[in-house]
Amino acid sequence: MEKEYYVCTGCGLLCDDIELEMEKDLIGKVHTACRVGVAHMKESPGEAEYLVDGKKVDEKTAIEEAASVLKAARNPLIFGLGTSTNEAQKKAIELAEKLNATLDDTSSFCLGPLIEAILQEKFKTCTLDDVRNKADISFFWGSDPADSHPRHLSKFSYFPRGQEKQRGWEEERTAIAVDIRKSHTAKICGNEFYQVPPGGDAEFIEALIAGLSGKLPKTSFKFPPKKLLELANILKGARFGVIFVGLGLIYSLENLEPLIKLMDTLNEKAKGDFYLIPMVGHYNMRGFNETLFEKTGFVNSVKFEEGSVKHGPGYSVVESLKAKTVDAALIIGSDPLASLPHSIAKQLLEIPLITIDPCETLSSRKAKVSIRSGVSGVEAGGSATRMDGVQVPFRPAIDAKRPSDEEILSKLMEAL
């Protein structure tokens, strides 16, 4: 019998080799996934639940109430979508257009600028399969996949054998980490861990570029020049190098210029080529960015207005809440009351909220209307865009009792 494989939507890696053992109609055992993936796939699927003001109602009442909140709003915010399928995201964009809404996702305060630069071809990028097959340098900068993307190192970037890398990590791959603390990934990198002080990344990049160009690398925090030159030499020898950029680096840089300059220098000085892959956390944040980019030319922070699109940080979730420009919020698969600074998120307590989420969250507890949706890859099928831009289709593993985000958004659209 041919084996059936499922896709885990627990993080941006979208592992597609998951084997499941069913017990009655539920998932009993999850094989091959990491501990996060197992927890994610076994997240109790439960019954559909519709709440208005915390009281159970039927689907129709909840959808109608949500529609009337959105209709009454002058400038509703649609936010989240990092854990929705491509199909649901398209629906949400349509909904935003129809409502003249402000639309944003978490990328506006995390990796958005990097994804935008990749889509604008400011960086060379490659797929994770290329990494497994060819990479001899895996460089983790401000990223810690051992904690954030648990199977990254074993499936793609360090441990596996690959077509042109038959001797794997023991002989043919070097893993390097730059971070402000010795993360679990940094420990795996051993001697190739370079610790910088908080905010020191731009200077470290500058010094590394000097080192690559045969100059003496200097930093105000007195990083040993000899060690920096050793790093420059390792990088110069690369035939297929990849930098995995995480939030640690993005938050530390004022803009992407130093990184662009570093990538250009690496591509000029190294034996082979250097690529960049963004360490996207949510399984389909990149999908949202790409779909919105295709449609509007922007990856996030937009406001639709009678057929035209406005864009800028002023339309990001954070600035919209700070400036109190939005008067209702539809939150899909995100928990801003937990994940945004409280000093900013507290504005959400002043406006009516509609939440669509598989779990109860701090935000759903405060929602006027709260709808429980099915988990992608477990209860809902569709497709998503992996952190490296590869499309991954998936089907549900069990018969869902709860509707998908896509179904809920379609019904909301009809009710409007």
Added chain:
Amino acid sequence: MDFGSFLAAPELKVKIVTYRDIFQNKAMIEDRFGEDYRTRSAIIKLDPADLKSLSVKKGDTVILKNSFGKVVVKAEESGYEPPHRGIAYMPNSPWSNMLVSNETGGTGVPKFKDIEATASSAKGEKVTDFEF
């Protein structure tokens, strides 16, 4: 009589760096209102010398505060080398987010990983519970 309790608890300025933790992430997926998520989230990892200067032992609670908010979390030893006095680490969570500044310079990006706060002993006060 414990005269120490009449003295103001020593305070320490710390720069807090946030990070992600796989066990905490798993605990959140399983139950974001559960005990496991709280014990793995509501912590601050300090340099052993900083713990000493605050007169707290590992496992004791500390108050972290700044002009944006206040939380009570458990203090732990970081276990990191080299020493990092004045720099502390917290997993990303609603507890760390209580302290993040609302200053963004109009960029839309809060300084999640760059928090300044004052730490002092919470003298047995319980870890902050969330219900806004």
